[in-house]
Each structure stands twice: as C-alpha cells, then as structure tokens.
Amino acid sequence: MNTVDLETRLRTGHPQELRLWLRLLTLTQLIERDLRTHLREQFDTTLARFDLMAQLERVPEGLRMSDLSRRMMVTGGNVTSLTDQLVAEKLVERVAVPEDRRARRVRLTPEGRKHFSAMAIMHEDWIVESFGILDPSEMNTLHDILGKVKHRLLERSTLEIP
Amino acid sequence: MNTVDLETRLRTGHPQELRLWLRLLTLTQLIERDLRTHLREQFDTTLARFDLMAQLERVPEGLRMSDLSRRMMVTGGNVTSLTDQLVAEKLVERVAVPEDRRARRVRLTPEGRKHFSAMAIMHEDWIVESFGILDPSEMNTLHDILGKVKHRLLERSTLEIP
DNA sequence: TATTGTTATACTCTATAACTATA
DNA sequence: TATAGTTATAGAGTATAACAATA
Numbered sequence A, B: 001m002n003t004v005d006l007e008t009r010l011r012t013g014h015p016q017e018l019r020l021w022l023r024l025l026t027l028t029q030l031i032e033r034d035l036r037t038h039l040r041e042q043f044d045t046t047l048a049r050f051d052l053m054a055q056l057e058r059v060p061e062g063l064r065m066s067d068l069s070r071r072m073m074v075t076g077g078n079v080t081s082l083t084d085q086l087v088a089e090k091l092v093e094r095v096a097v098p099e100d101r102r103a104r105r106v107r108l109t110p111e112g113r114k115h116f117s118a119m120a121i122m123h124e125d126w127i128v129e130s131f132g133i134l135d136p137s138e139m140n141t142l143h144d145i146l147g148k149v150k151h152r153l154l155e156r157s158t159l160e161i162p
Numbered sequence C: 001t002a003t004t005g006t007t008a009t010a011c012t013c014t015a016t017a018a019c020t021a022t023a
Numbered sequence D: 001t002a003t004a005g006t007t008a009t010a011g012a013g014t015a016t017a018a019c020a021a022t023a
Helices: A016-043 A047-057 A065-072 A076-088 A110-130 A136-160 B006-011 B016-043 B047-057 B065-072 B076-088 B110-130 B136-160
Strands: A092-096 A104-108 B092-096 B104-108
Touching: A016 A047, A016 A110, A016 B016, A016 B110, A016 B136, A047 A065, A047 A076, A047 A092, A047 A104, A047 A110, A065 A076, A065 A104, A076 A092, A104 A110, A110 B016, A136 B016, A136 B136, B016 B047, B016 B110, B047 B065, B047 B076, B047 B092, B047 B104, B047 B110, B065 B076, B065 B104, B076 B092, B104 B110
Parallel strands: none
Antiparallel strands: A092 A104, B092 B104
C-alpha cells in the first residue's frame, strides 16, 4: 500500500486532536484489515466470530446473550446471528439457565476451546508483530494515555443513558 | 509456524501488545460510532462520504479516482459508488482530464465546499471533545508513538506490493 | 409491564472480478 | 498489453423494530 493516506490532507490549521484522531484511525484500520485477512485465510472465520469466542474463553460456564451483547458493544440480534453461526460450526453451544427460563448461556464446546486456542496463538503473534517496533515503556505509556481517553468516554456515555 | 505448546503459551497470560491492541480497538470503535451517529443525525451523511470530501477539501482542482482510492485505502469500485452518491447530492462533480481521456478528476462543487466547511467545524469539535482530557504533551506523545507503529506497518506493506 | 432472546429486514462499507474505453 | 474507471455482486457488520416466552 502507498504511504499516502487519510492524514495527508492535514497541513496546518487543524487542532492537535484531529491529527491525533486521524493517526489513531488509520493505524487501527491498517491492523484490523490485516487481522481480518489472516483470520479469513488461515481459519475461515471473521473478526466478530473471533471476538465472541474470545469473550467466552475465560468464562468456562459461559455468558448470557445479554452479557455478550454488552461486552461486544453490539445489539442483541447480531449476537444471536453470530452465535447461530458458531453453533452450526459446533464451536459453541447454548445451555439453559435454570434460574431464568427466558435466558440462555453460551459457552465454548471442547472443540471450540481447542480451536480458539490455536487461533489465539496466531492472533497474538500477528499483534505482537504489529507493535514490535515499540519498547515496553512506550507500550505502557500508550496503554495508559489511551486508557484515560477511553474511561472518560465510557463515563460520559453512562451518564447519558438514564 | 509456532511450535510452542498451547498450554504453556496460554498460562503466561496475554502479552502487553494484545492488551494495548484491545484498548486501541475499543477506543477507536467508541469514537467512530459516535462520529457516525453525529454525521447521520446532523448531516444525513456517512463517515466514508465525509472522508471523501475531506480528501478533496484542500485540493481545489480535485483528485483522480485512483488518487482517492489510494488515499482512502479502499478499492476503486467503492470510490465510484461514493462519488456517485455525492454527485447525486451535487456536492462533488467529475471533470475530464485533458491529458488522459480514461481518467476523471473529482472536485468539490461550491455548494459541496460550503457544506463540508460546516460539517468539518462540527467534526473538529466532536474530536476535540473526545480527546479533551489529555494535555498537549500527552497528545504529542501519543501521536509520536502511534506514528512509529504506523510507519513501520506502511513500510512493510509497501515492500510486499511488488 | 418489563426483560430476554429471536426473527426479519435494511443499510453501510468493503472486496473481487468482469467489463469498457482509452493509453 | 496495461491502466483508469465502472458495473455487478457478495459478504461482513451493524442497527432497528416487531415478536414470543417468561419474569
């Protein structure tokens, strides 16, 4: 790909925040595209399905549809659709919730867990490779500063909900 | 490929790069969703159309379809489609390129320029608001560190093109 | 009545590939 | 032959709204 990109149009006169945002957006798009390609070519899956499985990975008993929806920040209908696909692939299963007969929990099958582990290792490698130019202190700094922005945005949207 | 056994790898916890990536992705998604909502509600447009107009803003004579494609990092068919929409709204226009009768240049119409200015002001405000919690030196640091990663990724993908 | 999850639908964004008209 | 742009199509991702079952 060429080095001309979204940022090119910016010269002077734009606030620092805007330059920062465009850099953030460009970088995220670059990495995300890479990940999608890798996931499709090597595991015939998508980022959304991978993310759903990642949510389930450390919760052996599974998560409710509503939990998945909240954690993945997408609406319920989408979680149903993604779950249907993964059920068809026998990678996750829906189980009843005794306390609430409306709800269902979704959890990885043994096969799904195994499959996810293989994907996760590759995924980590791709990510490590992407950020490989940074030293640990730079990564820490980045993580912390991004955290400040993220937490403020989350606070704000929570306040707007009522 | 990786021959480290699955369990060993999983027990060591997630690398710093992965935590960093998830934070970057979440934050970008939060801001992007916000922007899309604002652009739809207040200007009845999309981020892709906004981006296309932003590319044209500082190039009064316009850009070729191929330039737009490269700068926006999307394939040509998409640029044609986005341009069609903006032409229908009378915000951009296609003009002939005398030196090459296959090519066309796309440029903002006077109306498009005026409309874009209004959007750009609001857009900047939303972005400034999003990053408002950071002080200038933090923004600088962020910008620089992100730049290192971005430029490395771009170099890498450029090398892969031939 | 409110909530959990499902179904149905529609739109945006994107890639791929076949096509045309020039070069 | 190669390039610029278009057309057609498909799939991912998402939101909205109406709905059924249960609380």
